[in-house]
Amino acid sequence: MAASLQLLHCKLARPFHSFSCPRSTPLRCSAAPPPSKSPRRYTITLLPGDGIGPEVISVAKDVLLLAGSLEGIKYDFREMLLGGAALDATGVPLPEETLSVAKQSDAVLLGAIGGYKWDINEKHLKPETGLLQIRQGLRVFANLRPATVFPQLVDASTLKREIAEGVDLMVVRELTGGIYFGKPRGFGTNENGEEIGYNTEIYAAHEIDRIAHVAFKIAQKRSGKLCSVDKANVLEASMFWRKRVLAIAQEYPDVELSHMYVDNASMQLIRNPKQFDTIVTNNIFGDILSDEASMITGSIGMLPSASLGDSGPGLFEPIHGSAPDIAGQDKANPFATVLSAAMLLRYGLGEDKAAGRIENAVLDTLNRGFRTADIYSAGTKLVGCKQLGEEILKSVESNVPAAAV
Ligand SMILES: NC(=O)C1=CN([C@@H]2O[C@H](COP(=O)(O)OP(=O)(O)OC[C@H]3O[C@@H](n4cnc5c(N)ncnc54)[C@H](O)[C@@H]3O)[C@@H](O)[C@H]2O)C=CC1
Ligand SMILES: CC(C)CC(=O)C(=O)O
Numbered sequence: 001m002a003a004s005l006q007l008l009h010c011k012l013a014r015p016f017h018s019f020s021c022p023r024s025t026p027l028r029c030s031a032a033p034p035p036s037k038s039p040r041r042y043t044i045t046l047l048p049g050d051g052i053g054p055e056v057i058s059v060a061k062d063v064l065l066l067a068g069s070l071e072g073i074k075y076d077f078r079e080m081l082l083g084g085a086a087l088d089a090t091g092v093p094l095p096e097e098t099l100s101v102a103k104q105s106d107a108v109l110l111g112a113i114g115g116y117k118w119d120i121n122e123k124h125l126k127p128e129t130g131l132l133q134i135r136q137g138l139r140v141f142a143n144l145r146p147a148t149v150f151p152q153l154v155d156a157s158t159l160k161r162e163i164a165e166g167v168d169l170m171v172v173r174e175l176t177g178g179i180y181f182g183k184p185r186g187f188g189t190n191e192n193g194e195e196i197g198y199n200t201e202i203y204a205a206h207e208i209d210r211i212a213h214v215a216f217k218i219a220q221k222r223s224g225k226l227c228s229v230d231k232a233n234v235l236e237a238s239m240f241w242r243k244r245v246l247a248i249a250q251e252y253p254d255v256e257l258s259h260m261y262v263d264n265a266s267m268q269l270i271r272n273p274k275q276f277d278t279i280v281t282n283n284i285f286g287d288i289l290s291d292e293a294s295m296i297t298g299s300i301g302m303l304p305s306a307s308l309g310d311s312g313p314g315l316f317e318p319i320h321g322s323a324p325d326i327a328g329q330d331k332a333n334p335f336a337t338v339l340s341a342a343m344l345l346r347y348g349l350g351e352d353k354a355a356g357r358i359e360n361a362v363l364d365t366l367n368r369g370f371r372t373a374d375i376y377s378a379g380t381k382l383v384g385c386k387q388l389g390e391e392i393l394k395s396v397e398s399n400v401p402a403a404a405v
Contacts, residue, residue: 005142005214005308041074042106042349045313047098047134050084050127051322052332052385053111059334059389060109060341063358066396067345071354078105082134083113083127083322093130099137103312107348108138109341110317115324127322136176140307140315141207142214143175143286144343147293147303152366156298156375159270167296169276170222172215173286175307177207178237180283201237203282208244210310215280216252222277227258229265229281229289241282266292290319299374301333304340306347316344330384333372335362338392356402361395363405368395 046061048054061077068075080098087093093113102108113127123129149157149167157164182200190196212228219226228245230238242259249257260268262285268275269289273296281289294303300320307315318336326332339362346355370391371380383391 005310039072039074040351041076043076043078043104044344045098045102045105045108046077046079047082047102047108047110048079048085049082049111049113049322050115051112051324051327052320053083053113053322055111055327055330055332055385056318056334056337057109057111059385059392060337062389063338063361063392063396064109064341064345066393067354067357067361068351070357070396070399071351073351073354082110083130084115084118085113086130087118087121087125087127091125093125093127094133094137099134102134102138102315105313107313107344108134108315109337109344110134110315111337112318112320112322114322115327132180135307135315136181138307138312138315139176139309141174141176141309142211143173143305143307144218144347145171145173145286145290145293145303145305145319147171147290147297149297150302150363150366152363153298153302153375155377156371158295159273163271163273164296167273169273169293170218170278171286171290171293172211172218172278172280173290174203174207174211174280174282175286176283177203178283201235201282201284203237203241205240205244208241209248211280212245212248213251214308215278216248216255219255219278220252224254225256225258225277227260227265227276227279229260229262229279229285231262231285232259233261237282245280262289265289269293269296294319299333301336301372301374302339304336304338304343306340306343308347314344314348316340316348330386331373332385333374334385334389334392335372338362357396357399360400360402360405361392364395364398364400365391367405 046057048057078101080101081089081095082098083093086095113131118127147169149164154161154165179199179201182202185199187197215226230241232238232242269292294300303319305317305319318340342355342358345351369381370383370388372388376382
């Protein structure tokens with residue numbers, strides 16, 4: 001089974017740099033485990049989930065298959081239930097079998113979960129609880145969310161060209177701690193007998209230290225700049241976050257560390273996103289800031305993610321949700337999931353060549369003018385999720401070299 005963070009630490013933390021950032025030089029690590037099986041064969045757990053999840057996973061699976069077969073890779077796919085689909089079939093959002101199969105696989109590719117149908121469910125019967133449980137079950141505490149503005153999509157950004165052009169940042173989000181998991185949590189009544197709901201933002205030292213190490217290492221391989229985002233002017237958990245990040249910084253004298261309050265960071269991302277390179281932040285701030293960062297790139301449908309732990313399979317998923325407003329209409333943008341599949345190959349399996357094929361194919365498809373509605377602009381070709389998938393496959397097949405895209 002792949003040891004995800006070990007692979008990451010040996011690799012380039014800027015997967016798209018070859019076309020988005022000519023100023024930097026690719027880093028390679030000789031310690032990265034070369035694939036030794038021949039033919040290389042991997043077990044991949046697919047979790048399509050709900051809403052547009054199955055639509056985008058179907059495209060990504062085909063792309064993985066083709067890029068893999070062209071690079072001598074074979075897969076055993078295990079499609080399992082998660083979220084609302086699992087609730088309907090089994091009564092729980094994360095069946096034991098799903099977690100067990102996921103744990104035994106080499107990597108996990110997830111679509112999205114959730115939908116109106118389950119919104120009124122109690123907490124333990126919500127699709128979202130299944131998502132949190134699988135992240136925790138796989139111990140994937142480091143969630144990497146690269147936000148890269150592709151030259152082809154500068155005009156799809158809601159920001160002015162001069163602000164959006166060249167943005168290439170990495171949000172390192174802590175994924176298995178903080179307020180999404182903190183206890184006590186729940187509903188009750190206060191001393192006046194009034195109903196209340198409450199949650200706890202809590203971080204132990206080891207949780208901050210390990211995500212800080214990941215972020216510093218990524219920053220080292222990028223531009224050497226790390227911004228830690230918190231709310232240390234108000235929240236004790238953030239004051240402690242900052243203290244630990246400062247302590248860990250002693251081990252990375254080559255990284256220029258800055259701190260920013262989250263309210264300012266959300267404003268600065270829109271004012272001047274190019275001031276950021278690597279951002280490290282807690283679970284909830286990372287969730288929100290990465291959705292915001294996605295719009296700089298043109299759409300939430302463009303942002304992939306990799307969630308990695310110290311050992312075991314990584315979990316790869318687009319940052320978007322199940323988009324119930326467009327589900328079943330063939331309108332979903334599958335690029336985020338396809339790029340998550342590329343991250344799976346690169347950081348989950350060490351299959352750089354197959355990953356590169358997919359990344360180049362995404363750019364080639366954009367170069368050939370194909371767009372889903374969320375990134376459409378005048379003069380480009382509007383297509384649905386399925387047709388975009390077919391175009392990506394053509395680009396994978398033609399294997400346009402990186403220099404040409
Ligand atoms: N990782 C996951 O599975 C996540 C699940 N959710 C769940 O998803 C459901 C909907 O949540 P929302 O807040 O509406 O967030 P969302 O990300 O599903 O949708 C927000 C907006 O972006 C659009 N959008 C999202 N992905 C797109 C894509 N690939 N292509 C084109 N447009 C896209 C949607 O149509 C919608 O207008 C909820 O049940 C929520 O809990 C939300 C976020 C993450
Ligand atoms: C639906 C939540 C559990 C998670 C979320 O919003 C996210 O990770 O993007």
